[in-house]
Amino acid sequence: MSAGRLIAVVGPSGVGKDSVMVGIVAAMPSVRVVRRAITRAPGLGGEDYDALSETEFVTRREAGAFCLYWQAHGLHYGIPKETLAAVATGTDHLINLSRKVLEQASAVFPRLLVINLTARPETLAARMAGRGRENAEDIRKRLARSVEDFAPHLDVRNLSNDGPIEITVQGALALLQSDPNHSECDPT
Numbered sequence: 414m415s416a417g418r419l420i421a422v423v424g425p426s427g428v429g430k431d432s433v434m435v436g437i438v439a440a441m442p443s444v445r446v447v448r449r450a451i452t453r454a455p456g457l458g459g460e461d462y463d464a465l466s467e468t469e470f471v472t473r474r475e476a477g478a479f480c481l482y483w484q485a486h487g488l489h490y491g492i493p494k495e496t497l498a499a500v501a502t503g504t505d506h507l508i509n510l511s512r513k514v515l516e517q518a519s520a521v522f523p524r525l526l527v528i529n530l531t532a533r534p535e536t537l538a539a540r541m542a543g544r545g546r547e548n549a550e551d552i553r554k555r556l557a558r559s560v561e562d563f564a565p566h567l568d569v570r571n572l573s574n575d576g577p578i579e580i581t582v583q584g585a586l587a588l589l590q591s592d593p594n595h596s597e598c599d600p601t
Contacts, residue, residue: 417500419509419522421510424530427540429574430509431460435584437507447508450491460509481523483514515567528585536575
């Protein structure tokens with residue numbers, strides 16, 4: 414049996430990463446979603462996550478509970494180390510990942526695939542305002558951030574999410590199935 418893939422869904426705040434991931438899993442039930450640990454208050458919508466205090470996060474990180482971890486927007490994020498074994502069994506796993514941890518992720522997960530979601534600034538602003546997690550100044554700052562290029566060795570597939578979510582999910586499914594090293598029905 415060949416190893417599965419870690420499928421990193423990346424893109425700016427408000428681009429619809431979590432919505433696209435839900436659509437992928439609905440269409441491909443064999444794909445699993447990685448549940449992240451985040452130092453965010455519980456119940457803020459979007460993804461399911463393990464809400465941790467900063468002290469709890471640091472304690473778990475120091476105990477080796479995460480195979481990847483990073484900080485962004487004043488929060489700590491961690492990927493459970495159990496994800497390594499799950500991917501090694503041949504199961505594909507989706508994760509909402511930060512661009513700044515892709516290099517580290519590619520070293521840990523050799524079959525890393527990156528789906529880079531994009532959208533126009535006005536689309537992003539409307540979505541961020543609608544979810545109610547950021548105020549107007551936070552939204553302005555997030556939209557003003559510059560985006561660095563991806564490292565050339567990463568397998569990055571770009572996908573626009575300006576239109577209906579169903580169209581974007583169809584595009585994501587096509588990208589996932591276009592991988593020459595992956596077959597949904599691989600019996601080995």
